[in-house]
Amino acid sequence: MITPPLPPEALARYPGLEKLGRTTTRLHPRPGAVTATDSHIGGPLRWPADEPWPTCDVPHMVHEEVPIPAELATRMRTAERGRRQSHVLAEGELDLHQELAALVGPGFVGWGSRDGGPVVGYRYVPREHPAPNPMVALAQLRAEDVPDLPRPGGADLLQVLWCPFEHSEGPWGPTVKLRWRREAELTDLLAEPPRGEVGTDGYVPRPCRLHPEQVVEYPYPEELPEDLRRLVDEDEDEDEDEEYVDTFMAPGWKVGGYANWSLTDLGPTPCPRCAGPTTLTLVIDSSERGTERWQPTRADGEPDDDSYEPTGVVVGRHGALRVFACLTCPDVPFLLDQQ
Template identity: 30%
Template sequence: MRQLTYDGMPIPGLNDLVRTAIRLHPAPGEPRPDESHLGGPLLWPSDEPWPECPVTWPPDPDASDDAWKSGHRLDGPVPVMVSAAQFFRGDFPELPFPEGTDVLQILFCPMEHDSPRHQGPAVRLVWRDSGEVEHIADPPPAPEEADAALLPVPCVFEPCSIDELPRLCDFPPETRAALGIPEGAGDDPEGWPELGQYSKIGGWTAWSATERADLDCRECGAELRQTIALATEEHEVGCGCEVTEGEPAGWSFHRRGVLNVFTCPADVTHPFKVRID
């Protein structure tokens, strides 16, 4: 990696800051339930109830984020969730699959919900063993009141890998101390590689529209790690792939941003957090 500096000083441990992300390069398609995708049919067992929005009032402490406020009537029927994404271990071994699972399913309640950090869909993660699914359920229709901007177009992936460096706000404390970076400083070093907006697995968070959020695990205190990013727009940055970018999934998150999912590195089943940036 080329030498990068901060205020003329070499950055110690630069190579240790590199994270390899998997760019998804979603493209409209017709995925099957046994394939990885955005917005396509899920490998959901017919004998398991289809999930409903996890947001209740008062907020459920086991919901996807703290202090959600519902985007729908709380005295009416609870909306069903819709398929947002599905990832199989065979396609994306980089994901932190718990032992005995080989597929991650992400579902949205397709309405705006308010939290202290952002507005967006309520989110549910499901880790399962695909071998235990004997019969696949037909998904129910999306709620009539669903926000069309949160209903994705089914997409398949053309993934590639890309190395990323963090924004200054994500530098570890020892690096900031060694460089004498003052508290509250937020400008990246001159010539620092850009973190674009694109859907990916892993990597670093761009923090392009919001300040870095509290990412401590509510259960064990470990710092949560960027796991999934689902972007409104797929920017042509960094990887050099000849893939048409734009808005293939058709969804649009708050401020046309990126919906980031952070999970606990100690135990991925601990409560996760969602931040739209």
């Protein structure tokens, strides 16, 4: 896969920005057969036969429906009709929401009905796994294939696994495990990993081959020096179609580079162990679709039309999960952020 080059005039608008460029490796996953010797999404891992397969014992969140008394539902509907603006609560409506939340209980997230059925309240409640749940293999990345893959302690292989349920610890979603390895040390391998329960189909990746491509991207606007940030703000005020992020930050699955903070604004990412800086190691994205600027072509020069949701993975509200790792602590602790 080949990403179109950045138009020269784009960098010319922001003097000095070229010095802040940083490489990232776009993984370009595409459905296909993979083996344990490959870099891939959703395929078998080179896992030592004598090493226990990771499991999850963190309570997962279960969606429940709670019946709502008809008279309360009627009062809620009446209050809604009294709104002057659809997004502004009417007088007394907040009190009704609080009454409803108290009735539904902890974990309340809303209310409604399906296909004209009874009105119910919705909540998420924690539930223990019946037994520690074997994790799903999400990705295997080889430093030989992925130029921007960190190599903590001389590792040249990263394996990523997660539990395919919703959890409330950390960002809402799967629990995640990372394994850093040296490929030369992997000899006696596990033939077949254990299979666990699946709570969310969007957390079971479709096997995908990778077509890694190293490109250059640039910092999120809030990470720019003040003079460059001011230029970005001025440009976007003048032309809403000219989005800095769409031009200078790569979408999709990628390793290294800069993090996009469009949903929450710039957030802290300290190491959970030493509180020092972390490095953006992996972006797990729900889609590969960016602007035309980032739309790749195949090696034969033809447009790549099968790039929207190749992995089948859906994170949050069709967003991305980012892994920030501390490359100075010996056990490579990491934290997660969802956008």
